[in-house]
Amino acid sequence: xxxxxxxxxxxSKSFGALxxxxxxxxxxxxxxxxxxIGPNGAGKTSFVNLVTGALTPSGGTIxxxxxxxxxxxxxxxxxxxxxxxxxISALFQRLCVLENVALxxxxxxxxxxxLLRPAxxxxxxxEEAYHLLDSLGxxxxxxxxVNSLAYxxxxxxxxxVALGLGPKVLLLDEPAAGVPSSESGVIVSVVERLPxxxxxxxIEHDMGLxxxxxxxxxxxxxxxxxxxxxxxxxxxxxxxxxxxxxERKHR
Amino acid sequence: MADASPTAKAVVxxxxxxxxxxxxxxxxxxxxxxxxxxxxxxxxxxGSQIFATIxxxxxxxxxxxxxxxxxxxxxxxxxxxxxxxxxxAANGWGxxxxxxxxxxxMAAAVGFLSGLIILRTTGLALLIQTLVVxxxxxxxxxxxxxxxxxxxxxxxxxxxxxxxxxxxxxxGRAAYVYCLAVLFLGWLIARCIVHSPFGRxxxxxxxNTARMHAIGAPVGRRxxxxxxxxxxxxxxxxxxxxxxxxxxxxxxxxxxxxxxxxIMLIIGGLGRLYGAFIGVPLFMIAQDRFSAIDPVYxxxxxxxxxxxxxxxACGGVLGLLExxxxxxxx
Numbered sequence: 001x002x003x004x005x006x007x008x009x010x011x012s013k014s015f016g017a018l019x020x021x022x023x024x025x026x027x028x029x030x031x032x033x034x035x036x037i038g039p040n041g042a043g044k045t046s047f048v049n050l051v052t053g054a055l056t057p058s059g060g061t062i063x064x065x066x067x068x069x070x071x072x073x074x075x076x077x078x079x080x081x082x083x084x085x086x087x088i089s090a091l092f093q094r095l096c097v098l099e100n101v102a103l104x105x106x107x108x109x110x111x112x113x114x115l116l117r118p119a120x121x122x123x124x125x126x127e128e129a130y131h132l133l134d135s136l137g138x139x140x141x142x143x144x145x146v147n148s149l150a151y152x153x154x155x156x157x158x159x160x161v162a163l164g165l166g167p168k169v170l171l172l173d174e175p176a177a178g179v180p181s182s183e184s185g186v187i188v189s190v191v192e193r194l195p196x197x198x199x200x201x202x203i204e205h206d207m208g209l210x211x212x213x214x215x216x217x218x219x220x221x222x223x224x225x226x227x228x229x230x231x232x233x234x235x236x237x238x239x240x241x242x243x244x245x246x247e248r249k250h251r
Numbered sequence: 252m253a254d255a256s257p258t259a260k261a262v263v264x265x266x267x268x269x270x271x272x273x274x275x276x277x278x279x280x281x282x283x284x285x286x287x288x289x290x291x292x293x294x295x296x297x298g299s300q301i302f303a304t305i306x307x308x309x310x311x312x313x314x315x316x317x318x319x320x321x322x323x324x325x326x327x328x329x330x331x332x333x334x335x336x337x338x339x340a341a342n343g344w345g346x347x348x349x350x351x352x353x354x355x356x357m358a359a360a361v362g363f364l365s366g367l368i369i370l371r372t373t374g375l376a377l378l379i380q381t382l383v384v385x386x387x388x389x390x391x392x393x394x395x396x397x398x399x400x401x402x403x404x405x406x407x408x409x410x411x412x413x414x415x416x417x418x419x420x421x422x423g424r425a426a427y428v429y430c431l432a433v434l435f436l437g438w439l440i441a442r443c444i445v446h447s448p449f450g451r452x453x454x455x456x457x458x459n460t461a462r463m464h465a466i467g468a469p470v471g472r473r474x475x476x477x478x479x480x481x482x483x484x485x486x487x488x489x490x491x492x493x494x495x496x497x498x499x500x501x502x503x504x505x506x507x508x509x510x511x512x513x514i515m516l517i518i519g520g521l522g523r524l525y526g527a528f529i530g531v532p533l534f535m536i537a538q539d540r541f542s543a544i545d546p547v548y549x550x551x552x553x554x555x556x557x558x559x560x561x562x563x564a565c566g567g568v569l570g571l572l573e574x575x576x577x578x579x580x581x
Contacts, residue, residue, distance in 0.1 A: 052465065078467030090465070092458035098267055103455045104466045106448045112468060118271035118446040126264050134260070142263045165466055 003066035005030040005199035006051065006082070006169045011060035013050055013223075020046035022223040023060065028169065030065075032199045035214035037207075039243065043223040044203045045087055048171050052084050053077050064169065078107075081168030085161075087177055087203075089154045091146045097157055098142040101129040104164035129164065136160050136190055152183035159190060170194065172202045176209055188212060211235070219243075271446035280528045284431050288424075295423035296495075301531055302430035303491035304515070306437050308527035310484035311512045316522030317445055318477045319457030321374065323509045324381030325485050327365070327388050328358040330504030332486025337499035338398055340408040347410055351433065351490045358486020359479050361388075366478040370471065373460070382506065389504040404500035408493070419495060426495040433491055437484055438524075444480065445524055453477055457522070514553070518560055520569030529568045 006028040013021040020043040028034050036044055049055040051062055053074035061070045064082050072080075092100050105125045106112040120126070133139045136156050141149060146157055155175060162170060175191060176184040184206065191213055194200055204210050210217065211231050218228040221243050227234065234240055287298055307329055314320045332354035339350045369380035392399045399405050412418040417425040444450045456463045456470055463470050493499045502508060511534070519530025537556060541549035564571045 054461075054464070074464045075467040075469050078465065084465055086462070086465070090459050090462040092455050092462065094458055095454060096267075098263065099451065102267075103452060103463075107452070107466045107468050112448045112452045113473070114448045115444055115450075116447065118443075119448045119451045120268040120271045120446070122448065123264070123268055126267050130260060130264055139259065139263070143266060161462070161466065 003030075004028055004063070005032065005065060006201070007063040008051065009061050009063070011047075011050060011062065012058050013046060013055060014058050019223050021050055021057070021060075024220075024223070024225055026218065026225065028199050028201050030168075030199050031197055032201070032216060033214050034199075034201050034216045034218065035210045036201060036203045036218050036220060037205075037210055038220035038226075041222075042220045044220055045173055046223075047220065048084055048173050048203065051171065052082060078165060081166065082171075083162045083165045083167035083169070084171040085158045085173055085175060087173040089151070089158050091154060091157055091161065093147040094145055096143050096145055097133060097138060097149070097160075098126070098129050100146055100157055101132055101160050101164045102126055104161045105129055105132075108165045132160055132164055137186070152179045152186070155179050155187055156190065159187070163194075167198055169199045170201070172200065172204075174203055174205065176204065176206055184209065277525075280525070281435065288427060288431075292422070295427040297535075299423060299426040299430040299495050300492065301535060302427075302434040303488050303495070304512075304535070305527045305531045306434050306491065307485055307488035308512050308515045308519070308531050309437060309441055309524075310481045310488065311516050312522065312524065312526055313441060313444070313477055313484065314481040315513070316516065316526065317450065317457060318453040318474060319460075320370070320474060320478060321378045322381040323378055323506065323513070324383075324385040325481075325512050326504050326506065326508040327381075327385035328362055328482040328485035329489040329492075329508060330385075330388060330392065330499075331361045331482075332358040332489030333493040333499045333503040334392060334399055334405065334489075335486070336490035337405045337408055337493040340410050340494065340497075341405060343409075345409045345411040347413055347429065347494050350410075350494065351487055354490035354493075355483045355487040358489070359483035362482020362485075363475065363479040366475045366482075370474050370478060382509075385504060385506065385509060389501060392501055392504055399499070399501075402501060404498055405493075406498065408497045408499075410494045410497060419497075423495075430491050430495060433487060437487065441484070442524060444477075449473065449476075454522070514557055516567075517557065518567055520567030523566075523569045526567055526569055533568065 004027040008024050008026045011021050011024040024047065036047065038044055046055065050057050053072065057070065061068055063069065064077065064080055069077055069080065092103065102125050105128055106122065109125065111122055111125065130139065130142060133142050138153065138156055138160060141153065146154060149157065159175060172191065176187050179187060188209055191202065202213060214231060216228065217231055217234040219226040219234065219240050226239060226243060227237055311325050314322055335354040335357040336350040339353060344350065365384045369377060369384065372380060393401055410419055413425055413429055419425050452463065452468055452473060456473065460470060489503055515530035515534040516526050518533055519526030519528065537553060538549065541552040545552065560567060566573060
């Protein structure tokens with residue numbers, strides 16, 4: 001069996017009586033376009049937090065490109081190419097868009113601990129940040145503080161910061177959350193254009209987006225994997241309809 | 252759009268890449284300080300106290316304004332520096348510059364060791380722990396009366412002339428130049444730090460710590476580094492006051508000193524490097540004026556000033572200036 005870009009074995013997490021991850025075995029192949037779906041409270045974001053190290057698992061292991069990273073600090077996992085975005089934009093609100101991305105690039109290149117040379121002299125970092133913003137259509141707002149941007153644009157900055165880190169595995173936690181459907185098309189096209197060698201796990205409620213982007217879908221229910229398969233199979237699966245799509249009908 | 256983008260790109264990149272360059276207005280505080288030496292010979296001692304206090308408030312700006320580390324314990328480092336320089340001078344080593352360095356190093360050591368423990372927490376828990384560190388040192392200084400003079404303060408300091416040539420005279424000329432030179436050096440270092448990638452990453456931690464973790468920054472280590480540097484600044488400031496007044500009291504470790512530093516910083520403007528340069532003179536002038544008008548309740552007026560600033564100008568005086576500048580440009 002080839003090395004998965006990301007793999008969890010028996011990943012578990014409980015907060016007292018509440019189990020958010022119940023022995024999750026999960027494989028994200030390299031270059032994957034994989035979606036993680038499930039009803040509210042299924043443990044999707046907790047799964048991201050466990051994998052990235054923001055939460056410490058109660059049990060199980062996490063492997064990145066075959067290496068066991070379960071005990072690594074969050075920052076060390078990022079250095080190995082495991083990068084996430086946030087469901088609710090977690091940006092440097094009062095800093096300009098360019099700086100949000102430049103901070104990530106400086107961090108990736110190990111420059112961010114430097115005390116002597118001014119940040120402005122690291123021209124390569126600034127140019128790379130600019131080009132990244134340009135490729136996402138954000139260049140015209142590069143110098144605007146993030147908190148002056150429309151939320152849909154902030155979602156793009158969220159992705160830009162992640163891309164600045166040069167991810168091998170990219171976890172997108174509801175990239176289109178809070179964005180009006182008229183604007184989510186931009187985000188979809190950005191995700192579609194992500195480099196093919198980056199393994200992407202996308203967590204999303206918007207089924208249109210999921211079925212458009214994902215080649216594999218995993219359904220998570222109450223901290224456990226219910227079923228996994230290609231989109232067509234998932235859409236036809238009766239259990240998924242009952243648990244997930246059915247829930248919508250009842251609302 | 253494609254046609255305009257090469258120039259647009261150059262504009263964006265240049266404005267970002269030149270932010271660290273010196274602007275003319277940054278020379279203003281130093282010109283004022285130099286003019287003060289010649290024009291106000293009667294106020295030189297007050298001037299040197301202002302310079303030393305600016306250095307102290309600058310140390311608070313580095314941790315609070317830039318890194319977003321809330322602290323009410325900066326006095327711990329100020330007092331450590333003051334007592335270190337004071338005890339050296341009272342026990343036969345009055346050379347001021349080595350005393351200043353020793354004070355700064357000692358304060359940095361206290362900052363590093365206490366930071367190692369308390370910086371694991373954030374927010375209110377951290378605030379209380381910074382208070383506790385300062386309170387513990389206060390009590391320790393109070394108990395160690397043999398060295399510190401306890402409640403009476405440390406007396407009998409003999410500070411030697413600077414470079415063996417310029418004695419601290421009663422006119423305060425040497426003290427003025429000494430404090431100004433140390434402040435200038437401190438400002439240069441602080442300026443270098445805040446414009447460095449490290450300094451920028453501090454602002455990132457202030458704006459969103461969770462995201463800094465997520466982009467792979469060793470947040471804990473950076474917090475400890477800036478806390479230690481800030482402690483060194485505060486220690487140097489304490490040494491300056493000790494050496495120029497030849498006295499160290501327990502108030503150098505008091506909560507009031509930490510609190511006043513924050514008030515001065517908030518008046519001037521947080522996280523802007525120059526907040527201290529505006530807040531300290533304003534606070535000292537306000538203190539002087541208010542206490543002349545109303546000797547009993549002058550602190551009330553300082554409080555009122557604070558409330559007005561927090562409500563109407565949360566960026567302090569510098570914040571107001573920035574807003575005015577923006578409006579003017581439009």
